[in-house]
Amino acid sequence: MENENWIDVASAADLKARGAMEVVLEGNIIALFNVQDVPYALDGLCAHQGGPIAKGQISETDRKQPCVTCPWHGWQYELATGIQTVNRQPLQRTFPVRERDGRIEIRLDG
Numbered sequence: 001m002e003n004e005n006w007i008d009v010a011s012a013a014d015l016k017a018r019g020a021m022e023v024v025l026e027g028n029i030i031a032l033f034n035v036q037d038v039p040y041a042l043d044g045l046c047a048h049q050g051g052p053i054a055k056g057q058i059s060e061t062d063r064k065q066p067c068v069t070c071p072w073h074g075w076q077y078e079l080a081t082g083i084q085t086v087n088r089q090p091l092q093r094t095f096p097v098r099e100r101d102g103r104i105e106i107r108l109d110g
C-alpha cells in the first residue's frame, strides 16, 4: 500500500510557523525543517558528536542548496541529502518527508 509506511509527525502549519522542530519517533530523534515551503527531515543528532541539529542555523550553500549548521561545532549539512558540505560525504541520515492534508509525514524505512 502506498500510504502504509508514512507516519504523521507534525502539523504542517506549526512547522512552517516555527521553521524547525524536533520530534521523537520510535526512539529516533528527528529534526524537521521548513524552508521556502519545502519540508526536510534529518537525523536530529549530529553525526559529529550528537549536537541538536534542529537548533541549527539554516542558510544556503554555495551550490544553492539549503543547509543547516550544527550549533555545537559548525558542521554543515545539506537538508535534502545529509551531505556534509566540507567533505561532501552523506554523513547525516535523511528521511523521506511529505506534506499531506496539512500534516507532515515521514518514513523511517526510506
Ligand code: FES
Pocket (backbone or CB within 6 Å): 046, 047, 048, 049, 050, 051, 070, 071, 072, 073, 074, 075
Ligand atoms: S556535534 Fe555537530 S558539529 Fe559537532
